[in-house]
Each structure stands twice: as structure tokens, then as C-alpha cells.
Amino acid sequence: MKVCFLVNDLQLSGGVGVVVEHARRLAHDHGFDTSLVLVREWDLPSWRYEALAEVRVLSLQEARAERFDVAVATWWETTFSLFDVPAERYAYFVQSLEDRFYKHDQPERVGAALTLDLPVAFITEARWIQRTLNELRPGAPVHLVRNGIDKGVFGPPQRLEPVVDPARPLRVLVEGHPGVWFKGVPAAVVSVRAMREPHHLTIVTGWPEELGELAGAADRVMSQLTHREMAAAYAETDVVVKLSHVEGMYGPPLEGFHMGATTVTTEVTGHDEYVRHGWNGLVVDWDDVRGTARALDLLARDRRYLNFLRHNALATARGWPSWEQAAQFMALALLRVRRAPAPAADAGAAALLSDLRGGLETYREHLAERNDFARQVERIERVKRIGPVRRVRAVWRSPAVQRTVGPYVLRAAKRALGR
Amino acid sequence: MPDWQERITRETNPAVRVEHDLRYRLAEPLILGARTWADLGCGNGVAAADVVAGGFDGRAVLVDVEQSAVDAAGAELRTGDAVPIVADLTDRDALARVREAVLEGEAPRAITCFEVIEHLTTFVPLVELLSELAEAGEATVVLSVPNDEFWAIENPFHQSAWGEGSFAELRTLLPPGSVVARQLALQGSAVVPDGANGAHVDVRVEPRTEGAVATHFLAAVGPQAVELRTHVDVAQSDLDGQRQWERQREADLAHLEALHRHIDKLQGQNDGFRSELRANHKEFEDWRRYIHELEGKLGLPLSGT
Missing domain, CATH: 1.20.5 (Single alpha-helices involved in coiled-coils or other helix-helix interfaces)
Structure with missing residues (x-):
């Protein structure tokens, strides 16, 4: 079985890590001839995965010269190159509904959504994505392959050491990219800072320079951790706080579960794969700093409850599949994709056109709005170009005026505008 | 108290035996209606014997990894044409022998594969074979996996973790038209006045799956998969x-x-x-x-x- 996974890059990220792990296991455990195809050329040094020894890494040009049993897109932009790679079957490994990574007025949002209408077989890692794809594309094959956990690294302890010392601060861990809006790292840090009970905050991020003043709230900031170091950090943690707005099937709380930590999380997509409120973690509302802080305070005060959640989190972890098992499902999914007939070329065409039309409507609305704003700006600019106005503005900008009458004028203007 | 056993024997916990017997009872119409029946991971044949012993006169392909188990199953089941096969179900060559033995028998064919998948270091070749036979209409397959995930059970004999999530994964990989079922635990009691010893009693049970935790998950695939019906078995403790x-x-x-x-x-x-x-x-x-x-x-x- 000759399979290739199309990736944008091999930089360190959760999504790429999942693809690399599958690729490696398919080659090592199941004898697949597995390749990673880089659809872009990169000058940056790639993250060095131990795994890559058994997996070929090809450029798109090299992949075009071969023929695969199944070619798999792994990120919406990689679908642009999917059909350039000669293959008997095409599949799309959907790790999230990626249109949600973009704001409403970003063109990528429509582009990412449209890729779900392609005539391919789908493989996904979360049941909520599976359900959504079944609704979006009735009749299209959708195979579920959940992400595994490296039990060798995140090996659950046989026994959980209960936290009984009431004087010991609650150990909280926040993980993620502070600059990515949907990861909710600033909200998590602010919530921990709003706690009343004693706590010890660890922030783990690959981008510490983007923390800014948030770093001041942390007792320690850790960066560039290996998986083993990450596991050790979780083992020292009572609670993993994760307040994401968008996720496919997030790993950090689950990795925390494996090392005996519970979680306080938002009701983000994918959380229901393993988090049960009041059983192995606490689910809080979005943008509720005070509520999140009170949930953390509760765990800091009520050690019995904390230990109950941690105990059940560990039990949940024990039932979670290993990477070996996950790769077996991936192997079966790919074999099934290969055996099944290829989807008809027009499969999804109606959905594609409908989504395209929807996207055009949205784009038209945004464009009309922008044109309207542009016209208003142009009118203001015309007024600003009138001689006396131009001179008044030049005077207004002078430091002397700003220092003396400026504040009074601004206050009077605000009063006049009723603000 | 730990209760780890790799095989069902006469000494197995009675509650576990009832569960295992019921799975064979579920498959009984398929087995008895078949000309060829393969029991993969047949073990000692104890549970299957309670249901089909002496009642199946077709070709019975009995497969297990141990010769002694296959021999014991043959003796327990008392079938006319028993084909014992010692095979490691993770091995493609061994599976090819099983496939051949099954297809050499007349149709209709039934394959039972209860509590086997979780014992295998890799279930890929077996699931692939079962899917292929079912999809081609060659055999109807009934298989089961335990809900270890719910109890966070770490059974030393289980090589993979099964539960709601894993079964959901398996379902998406089975051929279209598969029928799935959940095995639920029941509890009960009986009051018997003196002199009413052995009286036949019909018990009315309406098992509900919403919100219920399954002890096991079952799936049937193939031409007669729709014959799967609700079965309840009550055994006196x-x-x-x-x-x-x-x-x-x-x-x-x-x-x-x-x-x-x-x-x-x-x-x-x-x-x-x-x-x-x-x-x-x-x-x-x-x-x-x-x-x-x-x-x-x-x-x-x-x-x-």
C-alpha cells in the first residue's frame, strides 16, 4: 500500500505532529510505503521529527513523478495540490473545520469551507467533525480515526498521589500560542490571575515573546519543551486550563489527564470526546473570567473534589487508545478508501456551488460595506483638503495647541456629540 | 477483585458466562441457518456449545491460536463436519487459510468473532478479511468488543482499548449496511413459593439503550445482518x-x-x-x-x- 500525506510544512504544530505520527506508524507497524509531500518550498529549518527516518519526504514535483494508492490532503490549502499527485484514490484528513480559523471578512474562510465539497473520501479525528461532515456531505464516506496518545511518554501512573496539603497552592498549567485568537491563552492567564486562592501558574508556549505583560502573571514560563518534558510538566500540575474557541480534538487536557491532572475548559468543539463536566473536569463558559476563576478557586479549596476529578481524569486516560491502536484504524481507513470505488467527479458539486454562491454573497456584502466606507472616507478627505480646513488641521496638530487648548476642545466636542 | 481470564471455561464467573452465551444466542439463527459456520477465537467452545451443541450439522470451522482449545471446542460442539484450524489471527497467511476453509464450505455462511479483536496485537488483517467477506456477500459476520473504556479496565490480556469511541471508529470502517447492537447488563430476582419449583416464568423486560452503558458492543455485517434481533437471557444465579x-x-x-x-x-x-x-x-x-x-x-x- 503506497500512501502519501500532503502537508504545507513540517514545522512543529499539533496537526502536523498527528500526520507525522500516523505516517511513521503506518510505515513501521503496517509496512505501508508512506511519504510526506511538502506542497510548499520552505527555506526555514523543519522541525526534526525522530519519526521521519522511516518516512520519505518528497517535494510536490517529486510526488508528481510517482503513483500512489491513496493521496491524502491534511490541511485545506494542501487540497490545492491534491489532484496534482497521481493516485488511485484521494482522501482528505480533516482535523478541524478550518474555515473557523479565519474571521468573517478573510477570503481564506470561504476557501477553507469550499474544500469540504471535494469528491474525496474523508477521514477525521473527532466525532463532532464526523457528524458535521455527514450532514454537509450526505453519502460521502467519512471514516473516524481518533488521535492516539504516546503511552510511552504520557504513561499514566499506576497510582495517583492525592493533593491533601491545604497550604499547597493549586498548580495550574496554561498551554498554547498566545497570539492565536482562538486558542484563548490570554483569557486563561487572566482567569488564573483573577483567582482568590493561592495558586502556582505555569505557562507553556513556543512563543514566549508574544506573552507580553501576561508573562508577569506566571510563576514560570516554559518553552520549546520536548514531549517528555511536557509530560513532566503535566505530572506537576493539578489543573490544565484550556479556554479555546476553536479546536478539532485538542490534546493538552488529554495529555494532562494521562499524567494525573484534571482540566477547566470551555465547551469547545471536541471537548466532549473525553471531558465530562463534574466527572473528570469542569466546563466553563466562554469569556467568563470571573466564573473560570471561581471554578479554579473551588478546586483550590476543595481538595477532595480536586482529587475526585483527577482520579477520574486518569481513568479516562487509561481507556484512551494508544498511537499503535490509532494507526491500526488509520491503516484500515486507508485500505477501505483504496478498496471502495472512487467518488464520482460530480459528488459534492451541488454543495460546492451552493457554498460558492453563499461565499460570493458574503463577499458581495463585505465589498458593498467597504465601498460604502470608502465613499464616506473620500467625502471626509475632500473636506480635509479644503484650504481653511487644511490650515486649521495643521494648527491643531502642532504640539503647542495639543498641550494647551487641545484637551478642552476634545472634551467640548465629546459633550457636543453626547459621549 | 481482579477477574482477568483469557478464556471462557466452566469455571468462569457465571455472570460473564451468561453474557457470552447470549452473544451466541443472538447469532443462533444465523449459525443454525448456515451451511458453513466459522467461530473465530472459539476457545474451548463452552459458550457456543450451550447454544448450538448437537444442533448444527453443517461445516464448522473452529479457529483458535491453541491446538488444545480447538480440540476441546470440537468435542464440546459435536458437529458433523468440524474443521479445526490453529491460527494466529494477526497473521495474513493464517487468515488466508481461514478464508479458504470458510469459502470451501457451502453458502449461506456465518462467522462469529466474539471478544477476539481486543486480544490481537493488530486487528487490521482480521477486520479487513471480515469486511471483505461481508461486503462480497460471502458471509454474514457478527463480532463483539468489550466496553473497557467505561471502567478504565486495564486487562492484561487486552492489546487494545475498546469502548464507545473505539467502536464508533470501527463502525465507520465496516461495510455499508452494518447493524450494530449494545449489550446491556440486567439485574433481577425471583420469589418462588414452596411447591412451585421449576415453574416456567416469562419475564417482561424492555431494555432501553438511551443513556444506558453497554457492557459490550456488537456489529453484524453481510447479507443477513438485518436478522439481528433483541435477545435477553436470564439465568438463575x-x-x-x-x-x-x-x-x-x-x-x-x-x-x-x-x-x-x-x-x-x-x-x-x-x-x-x-x-x-x-x-x-x-x-x-x-x-x-x-x-x-x-x-x-x-x-x-x-x-x-
């Missing part, structure tokens, strides 16, 4: 037998734990002896060096060399 079983287990466990402690103690003594020996060895070395020095100074030949 043999409390005396149950108590004996549990006490025996507890006693065995206590015995093993005591043995472990004894081994640990012996190990400790052994470590002590080793350490003493090492210290003595070092001391002797020092003496030897000292004596050799003296012998050197006196011009005598070195002793012990």
Missing part, C-alpha cells in the same frame, strides 16, 4: 457457585500475594547475600594485593596466580 468462585479467587489472590511477598523477601535476602559477597570479594582482593606486595618484597613467587 448460582449463589453457592458464585460464592465458591469468588472465595476461590480471593484465596488464590491472597495466596499469590503472599507468594509475591515471600519472593520479595527472598529477593531481599538474595540482595543482602550478593552485597556481602561483593564486600567479601573486595576484602579478599585487598588481602591478595597486600600479600602479593609482601611476597614481592620478600622475593617469593606470587601465590594464587
